Amino acid sequence: MLSVREHPTSEELDLLFGALADATRRGIVGQLAGGELTVTELAAQYPISLPAISRHLKVLERALIITRSKDGRVRRARLRPSSLANTSTWLAQYERLWSDRLNRLDDLIAKEAAISPQAHKTRMKPKNISEEGA
Template sequence: MEPNGNVLEEADRRLDVAFSALADPTRRAILTRLSRSEATVLELAEPFPLSQPAISKHLKVLERAGLITRRRDAQRRPCRLEADALRGATDWLDEYRQFWTESYERLDTLLADLHPANPEAGGPGEQR
């Protein structure tokens, strides 16, 4: 069953938003930190030379991309990584990883056929 255009368009839109969010090194560092445990805005801002409002803007981008969620915990609003949201980007990248793996395997086979490992076979410039 072929997915309809709307499903593909939505998947492409989510992928665009995710890659856009991942394009910034500060946001990637925030995700790396959240991969260890949830954290508040203040905790996330600590290692960066950025203001809390600047970190909050980064968090909003990550939240819109579905890469993080925030919840209320009394006075705290901890952020949590939503690893499943990375699945679309990972799946997309895996398709290309598979393509390149197969391409390199074909190249290895071709090179092995052109230059056999057997030294007795001889070759240009080889002395006998």
Template sequence: MVELMTPELDTVFHALGDATRRRMLGQLADGERTVSELAAPHAMSLAAASKHIKVLEGAGLIRRDVRGRTHVCRLEPGPLAHAHEWLAWYKRFWTDRLDVLEDLLRDEDARTAARETPAKPKPDKPQEGEL
């Protein structure tokens, strides 16, 4: 099994567990955004947006820079790469298991088809004197 910084992954998956935060990450994938720009599509106050941003920052998924009075956020892809690696291990796990299941089902189908196919009668050999 893959062992990847479990406390960090817990934090990342917690942050990703909220739809608003996932949409904010999607916005940041297109480039830097201010807190106001991140809040606008969600019809939320700056205080509410800031709480979501703090969770994303805590997970290391974004970085916030203060430029004068403006807070600018940008995506930090590293923790997403760790989460992807963790998920990829489970993808391989399930793909392998499903491949085995598929083989078993194909074998079962072949055995069932063989049992259900009626045996063809063998042509009778002509007896001596018959022709």
């Protein structure tokens, strides 16, 4: 099951983690867990503009998290099925240290997605939330 492929480069990991470091994108990933969706369908869940969604999708695609296809005038996005295999064996060396945290992430992302992608008010307009202190 674990296909043989080169482990990800540093740059690929930058892209991967960078892509996941955004609530909207995690929400999109969650939405796609249920199957492929069009850009408009995805966008409907968020209070941001379509161009913004479009770019998030591009980021996810670049990070190899999703793939996209064109169907008439509609574009559908879907989760890329084999990305895990790429990292799997390499991942194992730290898994022990991280499994607990991962479990939590696993659930959370599923939840964040399933429940309401809307739930990411944290990054919206309302006001400036205190972010990085450094």
